[in-house]
Amino acid sequence: MSIATFGDWLYATPVSTAIRETTWIIPNVQAIHILAIAIVIGSALATELRFAGVFATDRQPTDMLRRYLPWMRRALLVLLLTGLILLVAEPGRTLGNAVFWTKMALVAGASLVTLQARKALLRDAVTVEGGPALEASRPLAWLMVLIWCAIIFCGRFIAYT
Amino acid sequence: MSIETTLQQIYDLPLSSLIRENVNAFPVIESLHVLAVALVFGTILIVDLRLLGLAAHRPGVRRLIAELLPFTWAAFALAVVTGSLMFMSNALAYAANTEFRLKLVALALAGLNMAWFHSTAYRRIDRWDEVLPPPATARTAGLLSLLTWITVIFLGRWIGFTLEVVF
Numbered sequence: 001m002s003i004a005t006f007g008d009w010l011y012a013t014p015v016s017t018a019i020r021e022t023t024w025i026i027p028n029v030q031a032i033h034i035l036a037i038a039i040v041i042g043s044a045l046a047t048e049l050r051f052a053g054v055f056a057t058d059r060q061p062t063d064m065l066r067r068y069l070p071w072m073r074r075a076l077l078v079l080l081l082t083g084l085i086l087l088v089a090e091p092g093r094t095l096g097n098a099v100f101w102t103k104m105a106l107v108a109g110a111s112l113v114t115l116q117a118r119k120a121l122l123r124d125a126v127t128v129e130g131g132p133a134l135e136a137s138r139p140l141a142w143l144m145v146l147i148w149c150a151i152i153f154c155g156r157f158i159a160y161t
Numbered sequence: 162m163s164i165e166t167t168l169q170q171i172y173d174l175p176l177s178s179l180i181r182e183n184v185n186a187f188p189v190i191e192s193l194h195v196l197a198v199a200l201v202f203g204t205i206l207i208v209d210l211r212l213l214g215l216a217a218h219r220p221g222v223r224r225l226i227a228e229l230l231p232f233t234w235a236a237f238a239l240a241v242v243t244g245s246l247m248f249m250s251n252a253l254a255y256a257a258n259t260e261f262r263l264k265l266v267a268l269a270l271a272g273l274n275m276a277w278f279h280s281t282a283y284r285r286i287d288r289w290d291e292v293l294p295p296p297a298t299a300r301t302a303g304l305l306s307l308l309t310w311i312t313v314i315f316l317g318r319w320i321g322f323t324l325e326v327v328f
Contacts, residue, residue, distance in 0.1 A: 027321075031315040046207065056218060063218050064218050
């Protein structure tokens with residue numbers, strides 16, 4: 001079964017039809033999706049800019065992670081759930097869409113780095129100010145801020161491609 | 162000169178028709194608008210939750226506000242610019258849209274709430290800077306800010322589903 005036939009099948013399912021035909025569902029789910037990504041970008045900005053050495057430099061990077069990582073995890077879960085509802089409702093808009101798959105690749109990469117690599121950093125406690133691991137992760141921190149911004153941009157742009 | 166004439170003049174501006182006629186202009190502007198709004202809410206949320214009594218990454222509220230506000234304002238400026246560009250492209254339609262009007266009201270309330278906070282609780286911040294929970298005025302301001310910004314985001318998304326565009 002190709003992606004296009006899967007999309008057509010999904011579109012015709014009762015659940016997909018029900019979401020589309022209940023007119024208030026999609027706007028509100030999209031609004032919740034934006035609220036959740038705002039939590040992610042706020043947390044990511046504070047954490048990554050600390051890693052980049054330009055924000056809250058008097059605080060330990062581990063303080064930032066402890067504060068913001070649980071929020072990011074929960075917000076990412078909300079994004080996954082609301083995103084799934086939107087995908088089920090309008091599979092044609094996403095499944096054959098290059099911008100959507102670019103966004104998914106960026107989300108997978110950014111989530112993995114955030115939830116795993118940074119957690120390892122936290123566990124190994126090599127985050128002492130000026131430590132070599134922290135120095136080395138500065139370019140990655142800037143890249144992560146850019147990636148989260150690109151993800152949000154792509155998210156809205158999907159509607160037009 | 163009536164408001165309709167002014168709105169029609171805005172609609173007729175070369176920049177407005179450029180946004181209407183270029184296929185990529187509106188999508189790019191709207192995507193930047195969502196990015197800006199996410200940054201505004203994401204950074205303001207950290208302060209609002211601290212005002213409600215949830216610990217942030219530092220104990221002092223004054224310094225937390227000082228270090229986050231530049232990001233909030235920069236993102237807000239981008240949101241205003243991109244929002245104005247979208248408005249220009251279809252001024253009459255936006256002006257007639259209920260969700261758009263309510264969104265402006267919600268934004269005004271968010272501004273008033275901020276002004277109220279800065280002229281009350283924030284003036285006495287020395288007394289509660291690192292205190293948890295913060296005083297009732299600060300908690301109220303935090304809650305009102307949270308609610309108005311959530312309303313702004315919901316209304317903003319609803320505009321896209323209710324706007325009757327004119328080409």
